[in-house]
Amino acid sequence: MRLNEGARVPTITLPTIDGSEFQTASLAGRKYLLGFFRFASCPFCNLRLHGLVQQYESYADDFTVVAVFDSPPDNLIANAKRHRAPFPILADESNEYYRQFGIERSLLGVVKGITTRVPTLIRATLKGNIPLQTKGSMTTMPANFLIDADGIIHTAYYGNDEGDQLPFEAVAKFANEIGQERQARVTAPSFQMRPILHTSLAPRDWLHPG
Numbered sequence: 001m002r003l004n005e006g007a008r009v010p011t012i013t014l015p016t017i018d019g020s021e022f023q024t025a026s027l028a029g030r031k032y033l034l035g036f037f038r039f040a041s042c043p044f045c046n047l048r049l050h051g052l053v054q055q056y057e058s059y060a061d062d063f064t065v066v067a068v069f070d071s072p073p074d075n076l077i078a079n080a081k082r083h084r085a086p087f088p089i090l091a092d093e094s095n096e097y098y099r100q101f102g103i104e105r106s107l108l109g110v111v112k113g114i115t116t117r118v119p120t121l122i123r124a125t126l127k128g129n130i131p132l133q134t135k136g137s138m139t140t141m142p143a144n145f146l147i148d149a150d151g152i153i154h155t156a157y158y159g160n161d162e163g164d165q166l167p168f169e170a171v172a173k174f175a176n177e178i179g180q181e182r183q184a185r186v187t188a189p190s191f192q193m194r195p196i197l198h199t200s201l202a203p204r205d206w207l208h209p210g
Helices: 043-058 073-083 096-100 106-116 120-128 168-187 202-207
Strands: 013-017 021-023 029-037 064-068 089-091 143-147 151-156
Touching: 013 089, 021 143, 029 043, 029 168, 043 064, 043 073, 043 120, 043 168, 073 089, 106 143, 143 168, 151 168
Parallel strands: 029 064, 064 089
Antiparallel strands: 013 021, 029 143, 143 151
16 A cells, blocks of 8 residues: 555665665664665666666755665665765665555566657666666556654655656755754844833832822
């Protein structure tokens, strides 16, 4: 079942490509993009990952990315470590969280992606993203979730084909809003209430003080 905007995001605990374990609970109070990718050698996925790495420096400091792959850790390391991502890349070999987040599988989505995204596929393969070895489901579709600082799903985007991802512009807008909110808090003028002066004079004494 798909997760909808306004729902609380489930907590994820998975191994990373650096050998440690990562928990999304550690991101409490931060906004982030949670991306579910296909198998580790997927050309579309690696091109997308490359783009996120390239744009990461333009995102607000208190925004990050979490990338989850339908892949065993060893295969994910072999394919994703070269990106040198400044954010966690996780392996969900058992598909536990793919099921929990309602990530879909579609043979039609694979065919649609191959036939309608030829320029993107060529660009991906020219960058060396050639799926010589596939470990993970070929029919897994991508999905993206923008999570706010309270752990609530702001945007849920389920791809209709293997290359269908939330536009980079939407990610950047969500990320940069954090900086604007933070700047507003920093620059907002502070107002002080004037102290209320109390007097022991009765109302009639105001009119006739003498």
